[in-house]
Amino acid sequence: MKIKGNILSGAKLVMTVLRLNKFIGPLNDAKASGDVELEKKIIAEICSEWIDDVIKVFDMKLEIEGRENIPEGPCVFIANHQGYADVPAMIKALEGHATGFIAKEEFRPVPLLAAWIERINGLFIPTEGRNPRESLKVINEGVELINKGFSMAIYPEGRRSWSSVMGEFKPGSFKLATKAKVPIVPITIDGTYRMFEEHQRITKGQTAKVIIHPPIETEGMSRAEQAEVHARVEEIVRSALPNRGFKDAE
DSSP states (O other), X not given: OOHHHHHHHHHHHHHHHHTTGGGHHHHHHHHHHTOHHHHHHHHHHHHHHHHHHHHHHHTOEEEEEOGGGSOSSOXXXXXXXXXXXXXXXXXXXXXXXXXXXXEEGGGTTSTTHHHHHHHTXXXXXXXXXXXXXXXXXXXXXXXXXXXXXXXEEEOTTOSOOSSSSBOOOOGGGGHHHHHHXXXXXXXXXXXXXXXXXXXXXXXXXOEEEEEEOOOBOOTTXXXXXXXXXXXXXXXXXXXXXXXXXXXXXX
């Protein structure tokens, strides 16, 4: 890993986050007043300003397809997970749609990042299998947020694949949508691993593609359909990747 380059790029990334501090007061006020629509508006504005800053600083190039498939109401966005840049790529693809991200518990101690994950209604979840009770609690918290009108996003592979080869989707992630009875929107991401994982350093000028597929309704799904929906969504997401093989996430 090239430490010097990562330190310089990391410092620039920190600055993009620090510039969001002006939103803390208004966002806290909206949350305290219970004004969900205002909270959603501020979160969308925060995400829009941050991602435009990130794209400019790192010269990210994003090709986005299928914005018309984003539902008007709350939903659960489910995507493959190639690298750290998946989150910025999705934020840009979902611009204007207030969305909280389900992040790994390991990110909770990260300065600045963890605080903003929570501010925009993101949640931290243990690696699947480590703490089932806590994982269920987090899923239920996500369902509560969805019921208030917020969308959620989750990566069912659980870890980055570091490549265009996708790992298997874990079924537990899909409870977010089936419990809340909201649409699942499959998303295929490709190329984000080149922005960091491929060379173990932040690499400017890379291009990634985000494809938003038509939503899948969960309202009225039978138990059998719910049990199979993870495989159905996995196949949709995988079908838009250039390499459709399987890989254990690293």
